[in-house]
Amino acid sequence: MGKKNSEIMIGGDMFSETMREAQRAYRSKEWDKFKEIFADNKTELLENLDLLGNTAINMAARSDNPELLKGLLGKLSEEERWRAVRKKNRQGNTLLHIIAEACKMVEMADIVLDFEKTTPLPPELVVEEKAEMAELSSREKKEQEEEKRRPLLEWKNLKGETPVFKAAKFGNLKMLTHLVKRAEDQPQTNLEIHQESPKETILHASLNAQSFDVALWIIMKMDKNNDLAGKQNKNDLTCLQLLARMPGSFQSRYDPQEFTTKLVYRLLPDEGYDIEGCNSFDQLLRGDLETGGQHDARPPPPGHLSRANYAVWKYLAEVFEWIESIWEIKKKHQLAERVAQVLVRRDYSWQSSYYNQPHDRTVVKLPPVLHNVAKRKQQLKWKEKKEVMEEREEEEKDKLEHYKDHSPLLIAASNGIIEIIHLYLKEHPESINHFSESGQNILHIAVKHRQREIFKWLQDQPELPSLASRVTQSNRTALHQVARMDYYRGSPLPGAAFQLQEELDWYKRVEKIVPSHLHMHCDRHLLTAGDLLDIEHDQMLADAQQWIKDTSQSCSTVAVLVATVVFAAAYTIPGGTEGGSALLSRAPVFIFFTIMDIVALAFSLASVVMFLSILNAPFELWDFHRSLPRKLSIGFAFLFVSLTTTMLAFSATILITIRLQWKNWTSTLVYSAALFPVTVFALIEFPLYKKIPIMFSKLFPNLCKKKISIGRSSRRA
Template identity: 45%
Template sequence: MAESERESIKEQISMFDEKMISAQRAARSENWREFKKLFEVDRMRLLDPLDLFGNTAIHIATHSDNPNLLQELLELLPRQERWRAMRMGNCVNNTLLHEIVFCTTVDMAGVVFKLEKELQEEVESYDPLVEVRNDSGESPLFRAAKLGKLKMLKYMANHVVGDIRSHFVRFDRCSILHACILGQFFDVAIWLLKLDGNLAQHKDMDGLTCLQLLANMPLVFRSQTPSMGAVKNLVYYLLPDEGYEIDDDYDEKGEEEEESVSFRLRTDLESGPLDKAKQSEFNGIGHIWQKKKQHKLAECLAELLVQKDFSWQISFHSNFQPLIVLPILSSKLDRIKEIQLMKEKRQLVEIAHSRISKPLLKESISEASHFKNYTPLLMAAGSGIVEIVEKIIDMNPEAISHVSQDEHNVLHMAVKHRQLKIFNLIKRNSAFKSLIHRITGEGRTLLHQVARMEFYKEQRLPGVAFQLQDELRWYERVRRIVPPHYLMHCDKDGLTAKDVLEMEHQDMHKEAKSWIKETAQSCSTVAVLVATVVFAAAYTIPGGSQNGTPVFFGSRVFLFFTITDVVALVSSLASVVMFLSILTSPFELWDFYKSLPRKLSLGFALLFFSLVCTMLAFSATVLLTIRLDNKEWTSILFYCAGFLPVAIFAWMQFPLYKTLQKLVRRLYNRVKQV
């Protein structure tokens, strides 16, 4: 028989016999009584693999979370085999204690520790089960911490005989604290940090400390969490700000007090279970509560790590302060050509880097990962985590003067990554004026940093034109604070900040022009259509006229119709004028700073107002025509029907109206200052 035929026959043979398949079915259906009966007849089958991961029936029994079942299955085996069953590993060498960390009750681990104590007298030399590591170098204690099982972690820590710190590092140099932070189990991380403060100084295989790792996780902090909406923000605000501490005391009986912040639904025996509406409501509040708990615990962990961090003390201040490098005098057309050639040259260099040999590729990778060499202060500033930056500066005021190896300070990082909250935080500091003069090792000022799009991320803005406006606002915001002569300074590529701005935002500028033209054309068409309708309605008087006098001339509803129709006509024509002024604009780069977005916002506001007045005029016409006297509910129904298109339009274009609100608020603040 050929070798290929033998292999095909082997593949056709099942890995599991009927008895093991029956045990699998019983485990899947959580029929643990049947599961136990299947192995009472043939007890040694308890040591055979029961699934594709090499777990035995003893491993699978941990899924029941039933200490009695686990003890009974282990006691079915002879004493010597019982010892082997507790130490047997699956395909990744996870022992019974490694799998028990998933259990909610610590009594499961208590069964193993109890049987181990009874059998240890019969074994001459052995490693305690809590010391056994799997293929990744994780002890059961490490695995419990990595999975966020604080209750099980505390229980296992009480059964460690030697130095507990031997469990804190894996084979790949990843510490137990790193694993907890990556899993976002901050309550476990805080408990471990209080147990051993030296964990804060440990670095993983990438050279990152735990604070650096936390500084790259902005979404676990309140300052960088996306908006949850007005109602959820109110609920978040009303929830308590305290009471998120962790109780370090543990009862040996396995009865630990629940964490102070754990939202669970409760049912009253007298009133019965909660209905689905209330249950979904409580689930929503519980989700917000858990989110606030995560934020508070992350902030508490950051405070503990900041107390152990002194990386900001190593600052690379260059002894040589570069002079202002002036651009070579040339015509504007020649300068644009130089910028274009510089851009093409940069693209060719990037293509060449993608095809380089392995030694050079490693060098490029190390340059790309240079961000990892930044201190937690600079990393948090780049991520926009106000909590970490504020705590570092409050605890160590001189940390704000820290400069990285490539001569970036905290202000450079905030500007480069467009972190407005960090920028405003630093601006309130007295050291702000000393930070704006810093020029990096590549000859870049703050203006060069904000002109570049290397770290640009799309903002939650309604269109490309408003995104470009936001970029120009950033440039103007920084231009006001830097010294005037920095506007002429050139970086290592011989480009001023204005040149970099034009070159980097060239594509965005093209997209913004196309978007605003299409939007203005579409909206002007709608505005003309509205103007046509309301103009015709002005000459088609509801109810007709007698001898040139409207029939409903003395009615208040008719007066309301006349006013709303005239206002709708005026506002729609005004919006047409605004959109036409956009289409006739030159569309230069700096036109997107104020002029074009302002015209578009005002045009949208006028168009929306004209639609509202049109719907009001329509409702008034219906009421006059049908003559609904003393029928308030019918009037309300017609009003609601008339406002439905307006509501849909407002809901679809709500982001644009938010920008209009910001514009009005800004104008109001300026008038108030004057």
Template identity: 40%
Template sequence: MEEPQIYALLGEWNSFKDYFKKDDQRAADLIEPFNLAGNTAIHIAARTDDPNLIRELLDILPEDSDRRKALREGNAHKNTLIHQVVISCENLDMVNTLLDYEMEKKLKQPGEENLLELVNDIGETPVYRAAKYGRLRMLKRMTRYVDNMEPHLYRNSDFASILHIAIIGHHFDVAMWLSKMEVIKNVVSAYGEDINEKVEPDENEGNESDKDENFRMSCLQLLSKMPSVFRSSNSQAGFVHNLIYDCLPNKGYDDEEDEDEDDVSRRGKEDLESGKNKVKKSFSPPAVSSTIYYVICKLVAKEWDSVKEIWKKKQKNMQAKEVADFLVRIDNSWRDNHGDGPRTEVVLPVIQPTNVAKTRKAFLEKTSSILKPVKCKDYTPLLLAASTGIIEIVEKIIDFHPDAVSHVQRNEENVLHITVKHRQKKIYKHLKKLKVLDGLGSQITSRHNRTLLHQVARMDYYDGGNQPGVVFQLQEELQWFEVVKKIVPSHYQMYCNVDKLTARELFDLEHSEMLEKAQEWIKGTAQSCSAVSVLVATVVFAAAYAVPGGTNDHGVPNLIHSPLFLFFTVMDVVGLATSLISVMMFLSILTSPFQMQEFHKSLPRKLTIGFTLLFISLTTTLLAFGSTILLTIWVENPKWSSSLIYSATFFPVTLFGLTQFPIVTFFEQFPIVRDISHRMKRLRKRVRKIIDIITMSKKPTRKRDYSKYL
């Protein structure tokens, strides 16, 4: 086989074919193992995407039994020839060639399965394999030869459904196409993939033999654990990214390429049969303009890979949203897995002297035990979507099934409990709009007697947050605790969980490690920044006595009447004042007690003011330096060299501003800035409502009250 292997590597397929034509012995080698993977020579030739070559190689075989063997026997993994075609060929006629060849030669024996029903070593049919690898056009072509989809719905090795495998591979175009089949609804609620989520151990959990049954996920549960395929996961994207995303057309980048040729011809016949009105409508100005816009965007995307990637991401987001629409409409898991046990009520708290060291030691010993995965069969799609922050799925489920908002697990965790402990603020804001926070916030879990505040205190679901630095991360946690505290009944604040800890005590214990890191971080930062501030103050103080241009005999600056000299004086004074105040801020941080509550407002505010003033002092120092250079080399007839010097003078200022631009986010820590921002948003909403009323562009909508479903 060395000679044909060389021909195959070099792509000399005519020589490859002629080699097997020479005699019957070589022709018989066509169905012998050609490489270590057990593929035959015909398997290798399928990579050419040439149906004629495959037909000629099959004709070379001397007997029909050999041709039948070539079509039906697989390689080392039992992948038949048509299994190989699914992943290695782009030409859809390859499928027609193999299926038609078997029919023409009458190679199928009575009682045998169709070529498309043969399975490999993990129980995948070619149709299933096409869905697994996202080959939508190949899948459409194969299903024309399929009368019954039942053999292709599941994989025999683990019974993962064809819709599950398409969603796992993020092939949402395939999932959308499969959703149009009536038979696919039978597999939507089937459980297909494992999930492991860490929670505390429970002695009442089932034994190991129950895992396989309880760890399976439905299609909607699986989609609810994929936040990256929805646009809500793009919250950290920049302004330019979002602008490009919004400007791109809704039609996908690959829509024309993935369209089946027969679908194009069938659509063309429908257009011809629809008559002149249809033709006129298809060539209306809006349709033409949208087509031109699509073509322009396609050309731009071909030239700019970044635009192409954004477009493909948008296409995937829209397809995932459509799949979620289909799955939400037929999912009723929130009814089947609803906890119907007695509700846990508030009792008198356990009041006892607190031994901090003993309590912390017992708590750490308990939390260091081995964690077990939760039974995700109890986690409905609504709870999973709330845990991952997929607002699109949460909105759809509550909109189609309003009663799902009152669903609780068997341990009485509801959607608000899941939202709070996973810090999903978008989901929290949506639930707040639905007026259901009061009803959901008063529920207590039955397993560990946790209130909503106990859920906030937990760190086992904390992912680090979005704030820069551990100080601002701890502040964000304290702010989240205070936000949730407002919707919890006041008498819940003294309620103890199963460990005899109130929510505040649990919060302090869980965040003790973060507090230590925040203390070390803020001390080191304050010391370093105070040294820089002192250095800046020294420089600008010295610059005030060594003015550019010197002074006359009376001590008056020679360039006092120049506008640039006034600019230099203002920048120097501002730099000195801001650097000294920043030193005071950083010194006040170093003398603070560094208690937990200090990180809620006091310390982050001082750190923010110090950072801001230090930034201003450095900027004004650079501007004072630039004005000094300009005053020194000022000439009445500037040449290109002096212009170049002017540009180089202000280059450090521009570069420093660009590198430090993210520091602007620290302004959001000021209460006055947050208050102004909040008031501006409210004003903008009111102005928009007034405009809508005046122009009558928006019809009044009736909002559904979801609080009655609790």
């Protein structure tokens, strides 16, 4: 136990039996027993209790029990208490660091700070520390002497973190506000030291932890001069750039699959998300925030129906854990938007646009000769291999430094955070015309990253023609950007053919807004957007061709099997025949069986014809835009109908054969079993039903055009 921290015990136990007993009590959270263990062993209170170099005093700080901490410190002399308070573990954390990280009760910090305030450094301890420093270099002596003269609130661990920084990093808002208040009460304490570690600011730390209530408090209390919001962290990111990289923290990117989750999220109250000390968010923006805070939302102001609604949901959240989890997500989204609103108001990076573009980039460059995909690839390999490799390296570098070079506005556009986009246009209307050093504006970024919601919003903006005519430093238009697959993130649609169709549909939508004189414009490699589309989607085309062939063959086999079964069933009359006529020809169930059998045969043969037409069709790139997906969808629909009617015909046959009486309890059981296959099939295919409106609108756009235009006009009205 008396060995130095750097030494390693080999062949023996570095913990005594007393320490092991204390470790067991700590693991089981038996704090009374933990305190009794050191009643007669107070000398071991300053010994290491774990491998991280924490003492029993440090471990007691994690209990969030002020009486336990005060009781253990009371067993020590004044000199020993100073040692316990100032002792650092192997991570450089003092007792106050541990309290700031793990404790919710501010009384824990008061115990340490009050002791520091009322008790001077014992002379005996100063003499002993000077003897220990005799072997150190002059620089190390100076650093340690300066640190020992500092208040405990200024002490840093090995990462350069103060207790205030620790509280912000771990989202402990209550402890953070209390420590800052105590620091303000001590004139000798330098509050500025808490604002920045060697690598990142305290505001960056709170945003990294997604503690947006802490971030709001720091902005309004500790960053009145905008010093923190504008600084960059170790990745050269400002706070707003960092926030723009968190799409999951905003409501627009939250898309739960369960209907109940969506419903509860929308019904939860929108008020009550301000932190303590601020009556409204407008007051927060005015900078009138007072010291103090809490993590949970507070009820809305009285006198509104929303207060009763808040109380009801508060009770339900206490009863149902899943409602509480949804509410926590909504709280995070609301607070993140408030942080974004404050940071956007203070950001002016969008004003830095680069207008020194070469004059020749404004001239449309046409390709010398149009080639097919294979020949174009060979040309790129033979003549421009070196240049293409250099471009690929630049693109990879661009991916790595994407968030460094782009403003928060463009980063938000790449991640689809439409809330930040709206905040920018509200605070800085002219920011929509901002473009990066590479010449990319918000439209280029949105189409390149397939952010459809932002693209739809841009289509209604008056600046759209100007944005669409922009050409980048690489001579690329917005149509070139959508043809590239560097930032393709996949698609929720089933099958490679439908995914390729979605890409082609996306290309067509962008093509409509790009000026026609830029459709044949070439980039610096003399590639048009169509050439780039062919080359970039070559592998996806091969996957779609193979997938649609395999799917058509499999489905046609199933359709033929269904046709064989229902054809044979037509000659096996259920219930028997007499004189060539069915005995149950007038029974409703028999008529139902006959209709279902005929429908199953007709639709199964129709699906066979449709799948065979797919196998005989050409598989070129633009055939996957309308023709092939339409045939495949119709074939799927015919096969689905034929399978469903076949199962219904089977169920009708069972009912005719058994002829149970309705009053018999076994009849209900048999009828349910007969209809069971239909029910299972419907439930399994239910996810496909949700895709039908999307596929239908893409395959038959002319039929949906009138409906969409009517809907838009009604919304504008």
